[in-house]
Amino acid sequence: MAAQETTIFSRPxxxxxxxxxxxxxxxxxxxxxxxxxxxxxxxxxxxxxxVAPVGCSVLAYNYFNCxxxxxxxxxxxxxxxxxxxxxxxxxxxxxxxxxxxxxIGMSEIVHAANRGEKFTTIFVNNAIYGxxxxxxxxxxxxxxxxxxxxxxxxxxxxxxxxxxxxxxxxLVTPNYIERVAxxxxxxxIRAKRAIRKAFEYQVAGRCFSMVEVVSTCPTNWGMTPxxxxxxxxxxxxxxxxxxxxxxxxxxxD
Amino acid sequence: MPRVTIDxxxxxxxxxxxxxxxQKILSMxxxxxxxxxxxxxxxxxxxxxxxxxxxxxxxxxxxxxxxxGTQFVLFDY
Amino acid sequence: xxxxxxxxxxxIRAGAHSxxxxxxxxxxxxxxxxxxxxxxxxxxxLQAESEVAxxxxxxxxxxxxxxxxxxxxxxxxxxxxxxxxxxxxAQLPCxxxxxxxxxxxxxxxxxxxxxYLQATKGxxxxxxxxxxxxxxSVQEAVDxxxxxxxxxDKYRNPVMIIADGMIGQMMEPVExxxxxxxxxxxxxxWAATGAKGxxxxxxxxxxxxxxxxxxxxxxxxxKYQQMIKEEPRFELYKVKPGNRILIVxxxxxxxxxxxxxxxxxxxGISVGLFRPITVFPYPEEALRKEALKKNIESILTVEMSxxxxxxxxxxxxxxxxxxxxFGRTGGIVPxxxxxxxxxxxxxxSESAGKxxxxxx
Numbered sequence: 001m002a003a004q005e006t007t008i009f010s011r012p013x014x015x016x017x018x019x020x021x022x023x024x025x026x027x028x029x030x031x032x033x034x035x036x037x038x039x040x041x042x043x044x045x046x047x048x049x050x051v052a053p054v055g056c057s058v059l060a061y062n063y064f065n066c067x068x069x070x071x072x073x074x075x076x077x078x079x080x081x082x083x084x085x086x087x088x089x090x091x092x093x094x095x096x097x098x099x100x101x102x103x104i105g106m107s108e109i110v111h112a113a114n115r116g117e118k119f120t121t122i123f124v125n126n127a128i129y130g131x132x133x134x135x136x137x138x139x140x141x142x143x144x145x146x147x148x149x150x151x152x153x154x155x156x157x158x159x160x161x162x163x164x165x166x167x168x169x170x171l172v173t174p175n176y177i178e179r180v181a182x183x184x185x186x187x188x189i190r191a192k193r194a195i196r197k198a199f200e201y202q203v204a205g206r207c208f209s210m211v212e213v214v215s216t217c218p219t220n221w222g223m224t225p226x227x228x229x230x231x232x233x234x235x236x237x238x239x240x241x242x243x244x245x246x247x248x249x250x251x252x253d
Numbered sequence: 254m255p256r257v258t259i260d261x262x263x264x265x266x267x268x269x270x271x272x273x274x275x276q277k278i279l280s281m282x283x284x285x286x287x288x289x290x291x292x293x294x295x296x297x298x299x300x301x302x303x304x305x306x307x308x309x310x311x312x313x314x315x316x317x318x319x320x321x322g323t324q325f326v327l328f329d330y
Numbered sequence: 331x332x333x334x335x336x337x338x339x340x341x342i343r344a345g346a347h348s349x350x351x352x353x354x355x356x357x358x359x360x361x362x363x364x365x366x367x368x369x370x371x372x373x374x375x376l377q378a379e380s381e382v383a384x385x386x387x388x389x390x391x392x393x394x395x396x397x398x399x400x401x402x403x404x405x406x407x408x409x410x411x412x413x414x415x416x417x418x419x420a421q422l423p424c425x426x427x428x429x430x431x432x433x434x435x436x437x438x439x440x441x442x443x444x445x446y447l448q449a450t451k452g453x454x455x456x457x458x459x460x461x462x463x464x465x466x467s468v469q470e471a472v473d474x475x476x477x478x479x480x481x482x483d484k485y486r487n488p489v490m491i492i493a494d495g496m497i498g499q500m501m502e503p504v505e506x507x508x509x510x511x512x513x514x515x516x517x518x519x520w521a522a523t524g525a526k527g528x529x530x531x532x533x534x535x536x537x538x539x540x541x542x543x544x545x546x547x548x549x550x551x552x553k554y555q556q557m558i559k560e561e562p563r564f565e566l567y568k569v570k571p572g573n574r575i576l577i578v579x580x581x582x583x584x585x586x587x588x589x590x591x592x593x594x595x596x597x598g599i600s601v602g603l604f605r606p607i608t609v610f611p612y613p614e615e616a617l618r619k620e621a622l623k624k625n626i627e628s629i630l631t632v633e634m635s636x637x638x639x640x641x642x643x644x645x646x647x648x649x650x651x652x653x654x655x656f657g658r659t660g661g662i663v664p665x666x667x668x669x670x671x672x673x674x675x676x677x678x679s680e681s682a683g684k685x686x687x688x689x690x
Contacts, residue, residue, distance in 0.1 A: 005319050009317060024267035027314050029312025046526035067522035068530065075383070075412075078384075079386050082392075083394055083522075086348045086390075090394075226268055228273045
């Protein structure tokens with residue numbers, strides 16, 4: 001008697017079959033999948049609205065199997081606020097990159113987090129501006145070469161990179177903030193857990209949740225995808241330590 | 254007995270699965286897909302342990318894994 | 331009721347569910363009124379961190395299919411232009427109140443009518459228009475606000491109410507209808523309410539394929555053509571065959587012109603007023619009809635600006651009749667005497683011109 005076949009890994013329902021436009025080895029693909037898996041695991045797909053940013057993931061709405069809004073650059077947290085306040089029963093998430101969240105959208109994310117808006121933000125930190133061809137981001141490391149700092153980022157001129165997880169976890173309003181990475185399988189598994197936890201907080205209506213995902217950009221870093229995972233480990237994690245920075249249960253002064 | 258299927262339509266030849274496979278049984282083909290990428294394939298399926306690491310690491314969800322009979326689960330996913 | 335508060339109440343009665351705001355003089359009373367009244371009405375009140383955020387919250391909230399409203403003043407409206415462009419491109423309805431103040435820049439806090447061009451000709455980028463109405467009394471502001479929510483849903487487009495600072499601040503008796511009634515509207519199947527039992531829906535304005543983008547702009551354009559056909563509104567005041575001059579004015583300025591007309595009538599000078607109520611779509615045909623009447627010697631446009639609606643009047647009437655302009659800005663409200671003097675000058679020079687032409 002032939003043994004029954006069991007699927008032990010397949011595409012989540014919340015992620016469409018569409019072949020993405022992302023570069024080979026771009027971890028956006030992994031992060032999209034992790035979000036879709038969380039939506040599937042928690043049964044949220046049919047009552048979820050995503051908010052797409054401006055950046056490489058501007059077309060995220062073509063890849064997820066749920067309703068989506070397309071925000072102006074940086075404004076996704078404001079759209080999410082307007083949406084979630086008007087329809088609190090829906091699950092809302094924003095998906096944003098360095099420029100979208102930490103540059104033009106810095107005001108929107110800080111205030112949304114400070115008001116404790118009950119949506120989830122997936123923040124993809126790859127220390128560079130991908131879509132526009134590799135310019136410096138607020139998260140670019142000191143000395144890192146990009147097209148707008150070809151001699152390497154000079155912190156005397158442009159300041160140091162911004163640690164968004166630390167920044168938002170300094171807010172008094174309770175929130176869930178965790179920084180993860182997706183460059184190795186164990187990290188990806190941990191990232192999946194954090195993303196799922198973030199959505200669980202939203203389902204419980206508890207607080208603002210954000211998962212900062214330290215990611216690769218092989219194309220604009222000028223490396224192969226496999227080398228990019230090594231550069232992430234060696235350089236980025238030194239400045240962006242992984243871990244949980246804030247949970248809503250901590251004591252509020 | 255695990256079985257790994259790599260969808261050539263989705264594979265972009267990034268080689269992350271090749272790097273991640275603990276059994277070192279994935280490698281890049283010499284042919285290209287319709288999009289012009291070298292694609293990954295399993296050159297020694299008999300040694301696959303069904304760990305799913307290749308699928309976890311793939312940014313394009315090009316890899317599906319199924320199994321039949323006894324399967325050792327190395328990590329929860 | 332104070333104008334600002336009456337408009338807020340009108341919005342709620344018209345079904346506004348979500349209101350986002352940022353304080354700015356001279357409309358902060360709208361926000362303060364809403365902060366109490368909106369929760370009572372079971373809606374959403376939120377003071378945002380900036381008008382940039384307000385505009386984008388409107389976008390998000392409008393995507394749910396609920397009616398959304400905001401109020402601001404000139405500098406804040408400038409900040410919302412990005413969001414207005416995006417909402418027009420994504421075909422989202424919303425109602426925006428601009429309680430106009432002096433500009434440009436930080437300007438002043440006193441009333442002005444210097445956002446006409448911003449409201450009617452663009453403000454934001456791209457091929458889109460905003461339906462704009464200009465009330466001239468608190469009652470009219472209430473009636474128009476209620477109408478605007480219907481029009482916003484009808485056209486799936488942002489709609490703006492431009493009220494100068496005086497309408498916001500003045501207190502006048504106001505009547506609200508017993509029940510809010512409006513003609514039937516199609517269901518909001520474009521709203522992103524969750525992909526349950528249907529394919530996912532995307533609310534967006536990005537069309538990377540130029541043909542698709544052109545298609546979108548054509549769709550928008552057709553809506554604006556329909557607006558131009560169906561929505562122009564205007565009012566005439568003492569327009570008679572004996573009129574020598576036609577005044578074109580809107581908002582509170584038009585009311586001052588009504589006083590001017592009454593006082594001149596007592597002095598034996600016959601002048602009429604054409605008051606547009608919608609400034610986009612501008613009631614062009616009606617204005618042309620009135621302006622080209624044989625008895626009208628010249629047109630006087632009166633605004634609290636350096637001459638913005640003037641450009642529409644010039645465009646509509648062209649060289650058919652002489653067009654004069656009188657305006658004060660900076661927050662200064664022209665007095666009836668100033669306008670009267672202007673009219674008397676116009677009549678004098680017209681008479682002098684006639685005499686010269688007769689002699690020659």
